[in-house]
Amino acid sequence: MNIEIWRKKGQLSRLDTEITANREKIQQLTIENNENKQQQRLHVQELQAEIEAAYERIEQKLSEEPHKWTLIKQWIRNNANADPPDFPPLRIGERLLLLGLINARQLNKCLEEQRIHGGRLGDIAVRFGYVDRSQIQDIIDQSFKRLLLGEQLVRAGYLKRDQLEEALRVQQSVGGDIGSILISMNLITPAQLTEALAVQNQTGRLMAYNKQEVMNAKLPEAVAQRFKAIAIRRSVDQCIIAVDALLNDEAIHQLAQIIDTPVTQVLASPWEMELLWDQIYQEEQLHESTEKLKKEQPENSASQTFTFAQIICMIVIGIVIAAALLWNWFYTLVIINVVIQLMYFSMTVTKFIMILYGTKENAQIRFNAKQIQDIDERALPLYTILVPMYKESNVVPQLVHNLDQLDYPKNKLDIRLLIEKDDIEAQEVIQSLHLPSYFQMIIIPEGQPKTKPKACNYGLIRARGKYVVIYDAEDRPDPDQLKKVFLAFQQSPEHTACIQAKLNYFNSRQNLLTKFFTQEYSNWFELLLPGIMQINIPIPLGGTSNHFKTDVLKKLGAWDPYNVTEDADLGIRLYKQNYTTRVVDSRTLEEANSRFMNWIHQRSRWIKGYMQTWLVHMRHPIKLHQELGIKGFWGAQFMLLSSPLLPMLNPIFWSLLVLWYATHAGWITAFFPGIIYYLAAAQLILGNFLFIYTNIAGTYWVVHELYRKKETWLSYGLVRYALLTPIYWAMMSIASIKALWQLIRKPFYWEKTVHGFDQERYDTTKSNSL
Amino acid sequence: MLTYSAVGLKEMTVAQLQDENRQLELQILALKNERARARARYEETIKKLQATREHLLQIERGVDHFPKDISK
Numbered sequence: 001m002n003i004e005i006w007r008k009k010g011q012l013s014r015l016d017t018e019i020t021a022n023r024e025k026i027q028q029l030t031i032e033n034n035e036n037k038q039q040q041r042l043h044v045q046e047l048q049a050e051i052e053a054a055y056e057r058i059e060q061k062l063s064e065e066p067h068k069w070t071l072i073k074q075w076i077r078n079n080a081n082a083d084p085p086d087f088p089p090l091r092i093g094e095r096l097l098l099l100g101l102i103n104a105r106q107l108n109k110c111l112e113e114q115r116i117h118g119g120r121l122g123d124i125a126v127r128f129g130y131v132d133r134s135q136i137q138d139i140i141d142q143s144f145k146r147l148l149l150g151e152q153l154v155r156a157g158y159l160k161r162d163q164l165e166e167a168l169r170v171q172q173s174v175g176g177d178i179g180s181i182l183i184s185m186n187l188i189t190p191a192q193l194t195e196a197l198a199v200q201n202q203t204g205r206l207m208a209y210n211k212q213e214v215m216n217a218k219l220p221e222a223v224a225q226r227f228k229a230i231a232i233r234r235s236v237d238q239c240i241i242a243v244d245a246l247l248n249d250e251a252i253h254q255l256a257q258i259i260d261t262p263v264t265q266v267l268a269s270p271w272e273m274e275l276l277w278d279q280i281y282q283e284e285q286l287h288e289s290t291e292k293l294k295k296e297q298p299e300n301s302a303s304q305t306f307t308f309a310q311i312i313c314m315i316v317i318g319i320v321i322a323a324a325l326l327w328n329w330f331y332t333l334v335i336i337n338v339v340i341q342l343m344y345f346s347m348t349v350t351k352f353i354m355i356l357y358g359t360k361e362n363a364q365i366r367f368n369a370k371q372i373q374d375i376d377e378r379a380l381p382l383y384t385i386l387v388p389m390y391k392e393s394n395v396v397p398q399l400v401h402n403l404d405q406l407d408y409p410k411n412k413l414d415i416r417l418l419i420e421k422d423d424i425e426a427q428e429v430i431q432s433l434h435l436p437s438y439f440q441m442i443i444i445p446e447g448q449p450k451t452k453p454k455a456c457n458y459g460l461i462r463a464r465g466k467y468v469v470i471y472d473a474e475d476r477p478d479p480d481q482l483k484k485v486f487l488a489f490q491q492s493p494e495h496t497a498c499i500q501a502k503l504n505y506f507n508s509r510q511n512l513l514t515k516f517f518t519q520e521y522s523n524w525f526e527l528l529l530p531g532i533m534q535i536n537i538p539i540p541l542g543g544t545s546n547h548f549k550t551d552v553l554k555k556l557g558a559w560d561p562y563n564v565t566e567d568a569d570l571g572i573r574l575y576k577q578n579y580t581t582r583v584v585d586s587r588t589l590e591e592a593n594s595r596f597m598n599w600i601h602q603r604s605r606w607i608k609g610y611m612q613t614w615l616v617h618m619r620h621p622i623k624l625h626q627e628l629g630i631k632g633f634w635g636a637q638f639m640l641l642s643s644p645l646l647p648m649l650n651p652i653f654w655s656l657l658v659l660w661y662a663t664h665a666g667w668i669t670a671f672f673p674g675i676i677y678y679l680a681a682a683q684l685i686l687g688n689f690l691f692i693y694t695n696i697a698g699t700y701w702v703v704h705e706l707y708r709k710k711e712t713w714l715s716y717g718l719v720r721y722a723l724l725t726p727i728y729w730a731m732m733s734i735a736s737i738k739a740l741w742q743l744i745r746k747p748f749y750w751e752k753t754v755h756g757f758d759q760e761r762y763d764t765t766k767s768n769s770l
Numbered sequence: 771m772l773t774y775s776a777v778g779l780k781e782m783t784v785a786q787l788q789d790e791n792r793q794l795e796l797q798i799l800a801l802k803n804e805r806a807r808a809r810a811r812y813e814e815t816i817k818k819l820q821a822t823r824e825h826l827l828q829i830e831r832g833v834d835h836f837p838k839d840i841s842k
Contacts, residue, residue: 054826087832
């Protein structure tokens with residue numbers, strides 16, 4: 001024990017040294033940062049002063065040679081469409097100066113105002129009373145030459161001509177606008193693009209703004225959403241709005257009528273707009289992400305776990321059972337047993353049928369390598385990827401690597417990393433990575449419930465993609481997954497709203513638990529889910545890799561933030577609205593839970609979510625029956641009830657079996673009268689065999705397919721562990737009892753699953769699904 | 771018994787120190803990020819100002835060399 005203390009002492013002194021060193025480093029960095037900022041500020045001020053001086057020098061030179069100045073003025077007036085010889089292209093301020101309409105001091109004042117508040121220089125000069133509106137308009141009408149965006153950027157010195165040519169070549173093959181291509185190639189910054197667009201379109205550019213002023217100018221959220229515009233300054237005679245895509249005259253006119261003020265627009269980059277939305281409409285957006293579904297479709301929201309009618313119903317059932325037990329406890333228990341045995345039997349048969357359907361070749365949408373290669377990338381739409389995460393900064397570098405592997409034009413990606421406000425570490429790690437512009441960090445404001453669906457709803461509000469998909473932070477999607485889904489949507493009927501990719505685990509070899517989990521997922525995603533799709537009953541979606549049509553998802557009210565298995569719930573809601581879901585033959589590899597307690601947390605949340613979903617949709621069983629039809633209704637019952645109910649009932653019957661073998665008690669036999677005995681025996685032998693066999697078949701199916709594709713991250717050795725599945729069932733029973741307890745005590749509590757225990761050891765990211 | 775308590779106390783202290791160290795490392799990362807952000811902003815501003823300065827120098831030269839008789 002003394003050795004232990006001694007070892008700890010060593011550790012303590014090491015930590016002390018590290019802490020002291022880090023404190024010193026912080027002090028040093030703080031000083032350096034302040035010094036750097038000071039130096040940078042001085043340098044910027046020096047250059048600004050030089051520029052101011054240059055304007056004054058030009059004015060001075062012109063004043064000293066009045067004859068020359070007159071000639072220059074004449075030249076500019078007479079050759080409005082061209083710049084004077086040996087002059088660079090003149091900007092509006094310089095034209096005003098050379099024409100003698102304003103002096104250098106006034107021009108510098110206008111430029112300073114523009115630096116602080118943004119807006120167009122001409123408008124500022126008019127506002128300051130230096131020139132008339134008509135004078136400005138004349139200059140603009142005569143001199144303005146609209147250049148192509150690339151030319152504009154080259155002329156501004158932000159881009160070299162060969163870089164532009166390279167980007168144009170990329171544009172020919174992938175399509176999309178040149179601005180986003182240049183940004184995705186990291187050749188220009190979003191701010192430079194916005195500035196060039198503003199010059200090209202002769203409009204103002206959003207500069208620094210005063211938050212309080214913006215708050216005072218705030219438009220109603222619905223108006224802001226409709227026009228995708230944020231008012232940044234508002235007076236009696238003018239409202240300046242920031243937009244990331246210019247509104248046309250008609251929209252400007254409509255907005256001016258709504259707010260009863262003339263409107264001027266300034267351009268902001270999508271990233272600046274995101275920041276503005278976050279600062280100005282955070283409360284509204286938070287409200288929308290948590291309350292929209294509850295407000296618009298209260299019957300579909302899990303914000304209330306049990307309705308009054310359900311409580312009454314449960315009390316009545318309880319009273320009836322209690323009364324029956326008092327009347328004749330034995331017959332009552334026999335009847336309950338009969339009902340349970342019939343339920344077991346029907347669930348076993350249904351699962352078997354589903355699996356049979358799932359083995360069909362066309363149960364999944366499949367594409368070969370040539371079909372993927374033949375895709376015309378110009379036709380690919382913008383794709384939004386939502387990645388909600390919480391306290392998972394350790395997996396961020398791997399996540400970025402995995403998403404970078406996606407074979408999809410980068411200018412058509414809108415990746416939104418959804419980070420909770422209190423997760424400072426993740427925010428700092430993401431910033432330190434200097435991610436390309438198609439990655440955007442969205443900070444989810446504090447607020448209850450603090451769940452993944454709420455974060456996804458928040459990220460979805462301004463998602464720009466035609467399609468949207470969710471990935472977890474540790475996910476490794478097949479590189480060609482987005483392209484496969486694009487093709488799947490193209491080939492599916494219009495009412496297909498969701499394409500589910502298959503999930504599996506990269507760390508199956510880690511321990512027995514990960515082996516069980518891999519078998520379960522192989523069975524579920526390779527056989528059962530495609531089977532459900534074939535039978536056409538509601539599909540409880542997987543937690544990630546479900547690809548949606550963004551407009552349909554928004555129309556449906558997106559995810560229920562109060563439901564802890566929002567994915568399963570959304571599957572039912574899609575079916576209710578006559579949308580279909582299909583399964584595509586593409587995988588996303590995740591990290592299987594390798595620790596028992598972590599697994600229990602995750603599984604109990606899932607089971608609780610299934611209970612929640614069942615309770616929500618069974619508030620009005622008759623209405624649900626009408627909405628889903630007979631097949632859909634019973635399919636939903638099977639899907640939602642089997643997960644929580646079977647694991648809860650199993651321990652009772654296992655105990656009875658053990659007790660019977662131990663005691664041969666006659667009362668146990670009496671509970672299984674006549675045909676029920678044979679039914680239960682068939683369940684015991686055939687049912688359990690079937691469940692184990694489907695695990696074997698599912699696992700073998702996946703491993704075999706992978707070997708055909710020369711992928712070896714799963715081995716045939718995994719199949720034999722299916723024989724130990726009963727251990728896994730026992731664990732499920734523990735999780736389901738915990739889930740029931742939590743459903744009553746903490747229905748909305750999102751039990752966090754910890755990821756990132758074994759990321760590096762299982763690097764499968766280099767393999768392609770084709 | 772005393773030995774056990776001592777080990778427990780040490781473990782608690784180690785955990786506390788590790789937590790403190792982690793917070794300090796986070797602060798270092800935040801400061802480095804702040805520096806990188808400021809640098810990026812500065813470089814973009816300077817690039818723009820230098821382009822403007824160059825542009826104005828060209829105008830100045832244009833004024834200097836502007837022909838006294840433009841009919842030529």
